[in-house]
Amino acid sequence: MTELNEKMQNLSIQESSNGGNSGYVPPHLRNGNRKSRSPENQGPNDFGGNRGNHSGSFFGFNNQRNGGYNGNNRGGFGGNRDNYGRNNFFNNGYNKYNNNYGNNHYNNSNWGPKPAFNRGAWIDGKHVPGKHNPKLELELFGTADDPKFQSSGINFDNYDEIPVEASGKDVPEPITEFTSPPLDELLMENIKLARFTKPTPVQKYSIPIISKGRDLMACAQTGSGKTGGFLFPVLSESFKNGPNEIHHNENYYQKKAYPTAVILAPTRELATQIFDEAKKFCYRSWVKPCVVYGGAPIGNQMREMDRGCDLLVATPGRLSDLIDRGKVSLSNVKYLVLDEADRMLDMGFEIQIRRIVEGSDMPPVGQRQTLMFSATFPTDIQHLARDFLGDYIFLSVGKVGSTSENITQTILYVENEDKKSALLDLLASSDEGLTLIFVETKRMADQLTDFLIMQNFRATAIHGDRTQSERERALAAFKSGRANLLVATAVAARGLDIPNVTHVINYDLPTDIDDYVHRIGRTGRAGNTGLATAFFNKDNTNVVKGLIELLTEANQEVPDFLRTAAAFSRSGSNRSKSGFSRNNSNRDFRNSSNSWGNSRNNSSRGGNSWNSSSRSSSFRGGNDGWGNVSSNTSNSWW
Numbered sequence: 273m274t275e276l277n278e279k280m281q282n283l284s285i286q287e288s289s290n291g292g293n294s295g296y297v298p299p300h301l302r303n304g305n306r307k308s309r310s311p312e313n314q315g316p317n318d319f320g321g322n323r324g325n326h327s328g329s330f331f332g333f334n335n336q337r338n339g340g341y342n343g344n345n346r347g348g349f350g351g352n353r354d355n356y357g358r359n360n361f362f363n364n365g366y367n368k369y370n371n372n373y374g375n376n377h378y379n380n381s382n383w384g385p386k387p388a389f390n391r392g393a394w395i396d397g398k399h400v401p402g403k404h405n406p407k408l409e410l411e412l413f414g415t416a417d418d419p420k421f422q423s424s425g426i427n428f429d430n431y432d433e434i435p436v437e438a439s440g441k442d443v444p445e446p447i448t449e450f451t452s453p454p455l456d457e458l459l460m461e462n463i464k465l466a467r468f469t470k471p472t473p474v475q476k477y478s479i480p481i482i483s484k485g486r487d488l489m490a491c492a493q494t495g496s497g498k499t500g501g502f503l504f505p506v507l508s509e510s511f512k513n514g515p516n517e518i519h520h521n522e523n524y525y526q527k528k529a530y531p532t533a534v535i536l537a538p539t540r541e542l543a544t545q546i547f548d549e550a551k552k553f554c555y556r557s558w559v560k561p562c563v564v565y566g567g568a569p570i571g572n573q574m575r576e577m578d579r580g581c582d583l584l585v586a587t588p589g590r591l592s593d594l595i596d597r598g599k600v601s602l603s604n605v606k607y608l609v610l611d612e613a614d615r616m617l618d619m620g621f622e623i624q625i626r627r628i629v630e631g632s633d634m635p636p637v638g639q640r641q642t643l644m645f646s647a648t649f650p651t652d653i654q655h656l657a658r659d660f661l662g663d664y665i666f667l668s669v670g671k672v673g674s675t676s677e678n679i680t681q682t683i684l685y686v687e688n689e690d691k692k693s694a695l696l697d698l699l700a701s702s703d704e705g706l707t708l709i710f711v712e713t714k715r716m717a718d719q720l721t722d723f724l725i726m727q728n729f730r731a732t733a734i735h736g737d738r739t740q741s742e743r744e745r746a747l748a749a750f751k752s753g754r755a756n757l758l759v760a761t762a763v764a765a766r767g768l769d770i771p772n773v774t775h776v777i778n779y780d781l782p783t784d785i786d787d788y789v790h791r792i793g794r795t796g797r798a799g800n801t802g803l804a805t806a807f808f809n810k811d812n813t814n815v816v817k818g819l820i821e822l823l824t825e826a827n828q829e830v831p832d833f834l835r836t837a838a839a840f841s842r843s844g845s846n847r848s849k850s851g852f853s854r855n856n857s858n859r860d861f862r863n864s865s866n867s868w869g870n871s872r873n874n875s876s877r878g879g880n881s882w883n884s885s886s887r888s889s890s891f892r893g894g895n896d897g898w899g900n901v902s903s904n905t906s907n908s909w910w
């Protein structure tokens with residue numbers, strides 16, 4: 273190791289560079305119909321509202337420029353209050369639930385679609401779509417040149433060249449284009465409104481697989497359309513078949529939601545994003561989407577659910593809470609989706625997922641469809657996932673856990689003490705796009721944001737110690753470009769789809785190579801190109817082999833110092849969080865000659881049995897950036 277240290281000390285960046293407060297308004301309840309304030313119109317208060325002592329924020333930048341933070345900031349944020357509770361664009365459908373509570377929810381036509389209503393209804397066994405609402409259409413789908421909406425990039429067609437492997441019994445033929453049939457006509461209309469002209473590979477396969485009633489574990493690269501991969505078939509089938517008959521067991525005083533589809537996601541921001549996508553594709557249909565997550569007032573979410581909740585997007589902690597309060601029954605669930613499934617079954621979540629799936633009234637395997645999606649699927653998680661799946665199909669688009677070739681990856685050798693100046697150099701040469709900077713700790717996120725603000729950069733931060741409103745405002749500032757730098761912990765690593773993120777910088781590399789895959793996947797999405805730069809030094813030898821493998825797979829340059837580090841590093845495994853070699857995790861484990869299912873070799877798990885309850889928590893040890901996560905799973909961090 274000393275030798276390695278010495279070798280690394282001789283390397284430099286230059287050499288390597290060759291190569292719950294009443295003021296809080298959750299985003300989904302804000303009035304999109306109202307005129308949004310343009311960046312030019314926004315006063316300093318729009319960046320304000322930093323009620324805590326987070327100095328590391330874009331709000332600090334404001335302080336400098338605008339004479340310091342003052343209480344007025346609250347006015348800027350609190351100004352949204354009047355929208356609260358009135359702004360759900362579905363509420364004009366004054367839906368079937370309100371009227372039919374205690375009766376059959378679905379057969380009473382008194383409250384069916386009315387001329388001004390954009391919501392559809394399921395009436396007498398038929399789907400009656402709601403009327404078009406041009407204003408709402410514009411809000412949901414935007415226009416082709418609206419930078420707020422991700423448009424597919426020049427390399428979109430290249431997705432078709434990625435090899436696809438689907439294993440399991442009787443795999444249905446993939447579709448080649450969006451057509452009706454097999455897709456429902458209303459869904460087709462919404463897909464057109466979204467300007468999606470052809471399905472991505474994961475969608476081509478997942479649509480027929482899910483439509484045929486099969487369970488699915490799907491692995492496809494970041495940014496390749498997995499959200500549509502589950503939303504399209506679930507909604508298409510729901511539009512065609514209507515809701516399940518509801519069996520009431522609620523008391524008179526409390527309404528209960530009986531969603532047909534439940535989508536679980538690991539972070540609040542991702543849940544909100546999936547909900548936003550669901551709103552698009554549910555447009556004019558009987559399916560009313562809802563979102564619930566921690567950090568936001570539960571009362572408001574419960575009231576929103578009272579207006580109808582057919583497709584529920586949730587973070588696990590908040591969903592458990594609502595189940596405990598008798599507010600949600602999962603007895604009607606036909607579709608259970610785990611987005612970022614490997615994360616959802618990882619430490620910190622697994623017990624909660626088991627509680628929801630196995631400990632509630634959710635129909636068991638065989639009576640529901642379980643759909644898992646991620647860009648990474650370590651072998652041990654695949655094993656664990658079997659508990660929730662029936663006779664499933666395993667789908668991999670490209671190699672499991674691989675990175676997109678749309679992302680140009682550069683690894684620079686940078687000592688810790690040189691990172692700040694290396695970052696400034698990088699930023700000085702950056703283009704106009706948005707840059708996402710990942711660090712390992714919340715503290716570092718604050719420190720680095722402060723530093724960047726001091727250097728007159730428009731930076732903000734997102735991490736688990738910030739309040740939900742702070743997190744949302746940071747993300748909104750970043751998305752709008754008001755802050756073009758977002759310093760983030762792993763809380764922003766997965767799933768977030770932010771148009772115009774052109775550069776991801778791993779200021780600190782993660783300890784798990786799969787996390788690297790997700791982080792850099794915030795750029796180079798939907799066929800667009802992007803840059804990913806990582807600072808590597810002797811602290812990162814644990815990911816060196818995985819890194820080399822990823823770079824090689826994606827036809828990227830592998831710098832010499834990485835090979836040197838790999839040669840000298842004994843511990844430098846190419847293992848993902850699961851502790852397994854990436855080589856072992858690149859396919860359906862059922863096809864592996866050394867089937868874990870039979871041998872159950874526990875050696876790399878410290879002798880633990882596969883029994884989930886005894887899983888070691890060591891894999892998430894150290895300074896993980898996941899908000900308030902701890903190995904104590906009752907400690908909700910989302």
Ligand SMILES: Nc1ncnc2c1ncn2[C@@H]1O[C@H](COP(=O)(O)OP(=O)(O)OP(=O)(O)O)[C@@H](O)[C@H]1O
Nearest residue numbers: 422468470471472494495496497498499767769798
């Ligand atoms: N068929 C399609 N045509 C054009 N664009 C699409 C299509 N399907 C999805 N997209 C767009 O591609 C982008 C990435 O999709 P999505 O967020 O579903 O990726 P993902 O595979 O879930 O990524 P991640 O692994 O990061 O969660 C989104 O902006 C989405 O609107």
